[in-house]
Amino acid sequence: MEGPVTHVADAAPYRALLHPPGARWIDVIDQRALPHARVDVRIDNVADAARAIREMWVRGAPLIGAVGAYGLAMALDDDPNDAALARAFSTLDATRPTAVNLRWALARVRDRVAPLHDALRAAAAWDEADRIAAEDVAINYAIGRHGLPLLRAIAARKHGGAVNVLTHCNTGALATCGFGTATAPIFLAHAQGIAVHVLVSETRPRLQGANLTTWEMRERGIAHTLVADSAAATLMRGGDVDIVLVGADRVTRNGDVCNKIGTYPKALAARDNDIAFYVALPSPTLDATLASGDDVPIEMRSDDELLWIGGRDEHGDIRRVRIAPEGTRANNPAFDVTPARLVSGLITEAGIVEASEAALRAAFAGHFRRGAAIG
Numbered sequence: 001m002e003g004p005v006t007h008v009a010d011a012a013p014y015r016a017l018l019h020p021p022g023a024r025w026i027d028v029i030d031q032r033a034l035p036h037a038r039v040d041v042r043i044d045n046v047a048d049a050a051r052a053i054r055e056m057w058v059r060g061a062p063l064i065g066a067v068g069a070y071g072l073a074m075a076l077d078d079d080p081n082d083a084a085l086a087r088a089f090s091t092l093d094a095t096r097p098t099a100v101n102l103r104w105a106l107a108r109v110r111d112r113v114a115p116l117h118d119a120l121r122a123a124a125a126w127d128e129a130d131r132i133a134a135e136d137v138a139i140n141y142a143i144g145r146h147g148l149p150l151l152r153a154i155a156a157r158k159h160g161g162a163v164n165v166l167t168h169c170n171t172g173a174l175a176t177c178g179f180g181t182a183t184a185p186i187f188l189a190h191a192q193g194i195a196v197h198v199l200v201s202e203t204r205p206r207l208q209g210a211n212l213t214t215w216e217m218r219e220r221g222i223a224h225t226l227v228a229d230s231a232a233a234t235l236m237r238g239g240d241v242d243i244v245l246v247g248a249d250r251v252t253r254n255g256d257v258c259n260k261i262g263t264y265p266k267a268l269a270a271r272d273n274d275i276a277f278y279v280a281l282p283s284p285t286l287d288a289t290l291a292s293g294d295d296v297p298i299e300m301r302s303d304d305e306l307l308w309i310g311g312r313d314e315h316g317d318i319r320r321v322r323i324a325p326e327g328t329r330a331n332n333p334a335f336d337v338t339p340a341r342l343v344s345g346l347i348t349e350a351g352i353v354e355a356s357e358a359a360l361r362a363a364f365a366g367h368f369r370r371g372a373a374i375g
Ligand code: MRU
Pocket: 059, 060, 061, 062, 099, 168, 169, 170, 171, 172, 175, 176, 180, 181, 182, 208, 246, 247, 248, 249, 259, 260, 261, 334
């Protein structure tokens, strides 16, 4: 993002990632324990940073990017030479394939340190990772500012009645370094006294909606209701949804949107019911090297994520139970692609942009110029 980095205060009592100034580690919330327990974990080496991304202690495209950048800095603390840099880059890059923010952040740190003498590399990498994190906070705020008028217009139309926003997955402060992408207009609207009611789609199989988005809404005192993923279309048909706001893991040159599995059916239902379907993304999520969503590598995750489910039992104990018979096979793609034609608009730090190559090229010329540099 061009222009100065601005720091934005957010009252929420939690941050997904903290890097105390001068520290050679980061503290993150282990999101696997939420909502039943708040567990903070310290990461001070590249192996743990990679594990945290792969095993989803941390998740969400912008946050994965930031943790990847800090992981590279940690690797350079251990060994700053070219071979070590390349090894650490590949280790982190191989953790998860779909969210382009990871490779974008790794390439940015690598390009910053590659021309430097070994002795200067680690400090420069930590500084670049801090910049990536600070820019993400400012981008979250800009996305919120540009998305807010959408909610304000609905509130006015409803004469102050609650704006019913349907979300999918978790795109909040837990998925970023700030206060989120698709949640940013919601958080700002709430902060400005606009009545919002969030319909939180549970987001099987890992339940980012049921476990994380509900937790964030509760922490912030925002009205919300949990809904089954499969109920979303019926809620839209029944007039219970005013607008759909989702995030993205990769947006391609033509405006196709890759996001959490289950996003595409929501876009189809929104179109069928004439409901606005907006996608919020920071510009690092734009991948100008890919022509369309068909080119995006879709992560396939383990069958167990579908065959087992975790939660707290009536005694307060955390349990994991099998939901399908022994021997059942599963298919578990983690993301899907929503064609640009179903997207009402892309909410970015540069404003609301049409989901098309011409509009994206106009808004993010630098990305198209640098396209080949990602990776
Ligand atoms: O598998 P996850 O939890 O990393 O998937 C996250 C999503 O799909 C989010 O919608 C996306 O990364 C945007 S987060 C601001």
